[in-house]
Amino acid sequence: MKPLNNFLLFVSSLLLSRSVFFFIDDPEGPNLLIVTVLAIIIFFIFKVLLVLLSKIKHA
Numbered sequence: 001m002k003p004l005n006n007f008l009l010f011v012s013s014l015l016l017s018r019s020v021f022f023f024i025d026d027p028e029g030p031n032l033l034i035v036t037v038l039a040i041i042i043f044f045i046f047k048v049l050l051v052l053l054s055k056i057k058h059a
Contacts, residue, residue, distance in 0.1 A: 009050070013042035 017039035021030035 005050070006047075009043055009046045010039075013046060014039045016042055 014035075017035050018030070020038065021035055024030070
C-alpha cells in the first residue's frame with residue numbers, strides 16, 4: 001500500500017503545482033522545471049503531513 005500512497009501523493013502534487021501556475025498570466029506558459037520543483041516541494045509537505053497524521057492516529 002505504501003507505493004500506492006507515494007504515487008497518489010506525487011500525482012496530486014503535480015496536479016496542484018500545475019494548477020497554481022494555471023492562474024498566473026504568463027504568455028510563455030509555465031516553466032517545466034519550476035512546476036516540477038514546486039511539485040517536489042508540495043510532495044514532501046504532503047508526505048510529512050501524512051506521516052504526522054498517521055502517528056497521531058495510531059498514538
